[in-house]
Amino acid sequence: MRGQIADVRRAVGLASATITKGGLKLLSGAFLSMVNSTGVQVLYIGPDGAGYQGIVVRRRTGSLVMSVQHDNTSNDDFWAMWDKAGNIVLSDDIQAGAGLARPYLDLPLYPGNVNQWCSTTSSSFASVYSGDVTVQHANWDWSFNVTDNGCSGEVRMMVDGVQLGPTFTYTQGNPTSWQLKVAHGKAIGSTCNIQLQARRTSGTTSNQIAISPSRFRGVQS
Structure with a gap:
């Protein structure tokens, strides 16, 4: 059995x-x-x-x-x-x-001639770069080169009309890079509008703040 x-x-x-x-x-x-x-x-x-x-x-x-x-x-x-x-x-x-x-990833190149950089002569914040992106990472990491032709100025990042991160203060005659990694707080998978804005804080309308991105990417926390 x-x-x-x-x-x-x-x-x-x-x-x-x-x-x-x-x-x-x-x-x-x-x-x-x-x-x-x-x-x-x-x-x-x-x-x-x-x-x-x-x-x-x-x-x-x-x-x-x-x-x-x-x-x-x-x-x-x-x-x-x-x-x-x-x-x-x-x-x-x-x-x-x-x-x-x-996947194969694009590696964007940017203008090396400062005379070809996007710029503004406005004394109020004006959008120099703008785009709609789909959020895939919790943080953004960016680096922008800033220069001038006779004035100081400020640069900021706006996301859906709200400033993200601090305002970068640029001093006349000191070409430099603005670098920042920041948590944006947007929902993963959502779409948002990003604008890089600049303004001059000295000089006249013949003077301009010029900007060229060297890096903008999504990164992990």
């Missing part, structure tokens, strides 16, 4: 288990697989066909979502996230050993 009961349990398989201490270790060619009700393997942790360990996560349709897999060129493992069409949208550059492989 006991033998028959044991045989039935083995045939049914493990229906539920709880680990209260220690962990689950998969050795050699063992693997962990999760299959949905339609027969699609949505999670696989274990060796690939070449014997390398990896992780694959798929959508219920079978298309890739995330993977950690072997790269033959570097003989190392890389991680990647995939869109529904099967394109890698985020991954590390395992062949270089550091940094991103995807």
Whole structure:
């Protein structure tokens, strides 16, 4: 009787288990697989066909979502996230050993000739740069170069009509950079308008404050 009961349990398989201490270790060619009700393997942790360990996560349709897999060129493992069409949208550059492989990021260049910098002669704050951005990070990090042709002035950042951070005071004849990292308090995913404003505080309308950005980016807290 006991033998028959044991045989039935083995045939049914493990229906539920709880680990209260220690962990689950998969050795050699063992693997962990999760299959949905339609027969699609949505999670696989274990060796690939070449014997390398990896992780694959798929959508219920079978298309890739995330993977950690072997790269033959570097003989190392890389991680990647995939869109529904099967394109890698985020991954590390395992062949270089550091940094991103995807996505490609634009590296903007700015005018090196100060005579081509955006400027204002206004004695009241005027927008020199303006744009609408989608918030992706909790903090912004910026750096702007400031110069003049015969006057002092002030520079500030406005977000949706409200000043963010302190007012930068510029002294005539002292070209310098304004750098600041600040928490903006905007909701992640929201869209807001940013304006970099400047004004002259001395001189006449023939004098101007000129500005050129050297960095503006979202960063972590």
